Amino acid sequence: MDFVLGGVAACGACLFTNPLEVVKTRMQLQGELKNRGTYQVYYRNVFHAFYTIGKVDGLAGLQKGLVPGLFYQFFMNGVRLGSYAIIESADYIHTNGRVSAVKTIIAGAAAGVVGAVMGSPVYLDSWLVALSAGMMSSLVVVLAMTPFDVVSTRLYNQPVNHLGKGQLYNGFTDCFSKTLKKEGLTGLYKGLGASYFRLGPHTILSLFFWDELRKLHQKLR
Template sequence: MEFVIGGAAACCAGIFTNPLEVVKTRLQLQGELQSRGVYTVHYKNAFHAFYVIAKADGILALQNGLVPALWYQLFMNGVRLGTFDYIQKSGFIHSGGEVSFPRSIIAGAAAGCIGALIGSPFYMVKTQIQAQSSSNIAVGFQHKHQGMSKAFRSVLKHHGPLALWRGASAAMARVTCGSSAQLATFSKTKDFIDNFHVSVSISFSVGGSCALELNYL
């Protein structure tokens, strides 16, 4: 259930963040392997990139790669959060009846590493599709994929199964670091809130005055 809930939540967020991923990809590829001053600068900054992409390819082009992006979020975050929940329920992150921050870091790192490994093929295809554009604003190598399924078939046909995990080591390192910090902080904060109880008592006097008393347990 944690897999489904975590993946679904990440997919909802991905719909809104995917245009930013498209712009980020274009800016990163602009001028790739070329000396400064010898290539055309299509995108001056992020805001300009939004305008140029929408003008040249249509506003829907800002959602290029959305399908593999959502599959990536479903598998990466679903597996990551589901794995962490399983480790948490196994009692590994608890020590002496409280959440251990070091153990939470280890659990979060492991969960993130597994999630990134499984989701990496979708991320690679997503990036290749996001880079595709009309020739007048194209940057980087243009793969000409016609959708996610055809992109997978093309990669498998021309480069083999292992090519789907290109860049996986870097992706795993990134998600491992982020997940360890995020999930460890979340679990420790949640444990603190769960153990932080407040009792409230209200008393009224004959004259109509009111007194509020808070007791921290």
């Protein structure tokens, strides 16, 4: 049941934070494989992108990809939170009756990696993304994760090449190197602001909904 409750909680959070996921994706794909200054900038920053997408595509445009996002969140965070609950109930995170910060971090990281691996087929089969997702907790980690997220987004949404056939990228390493070569280091950090603004609310809402659902489940048992 913990897996289901965790998945439902994450889906609830996704309903509120998916617009930032849309913004992040649009910004990451903007000016793909083009030198800086050679393409039209439609989204100047997170807030401008949010406003522009809402104005042009309407409110529905800000919730594009919601259905696969819900599936991804349900499987990834359902397994992540459910796994953590099992570890917690097994009393692993305690030492001499007290919560151990080190064990809690290890348990959270392990549960996060398991959840990301389970959810990655819906998003992208990259162990680097799975590892990054399992370790998400601060701005420092967001900075480390963003380049992999940019590459993952581009691989997942990659168009055909300039000849109208084939694909632009031949795997993760090829996409990473091409992006770095054409767009520089800043190209690997597109959508950073949206990722950071999304992380906090999504984490807080997921844990809040999860805690409330667990309390409700205990009352109904």
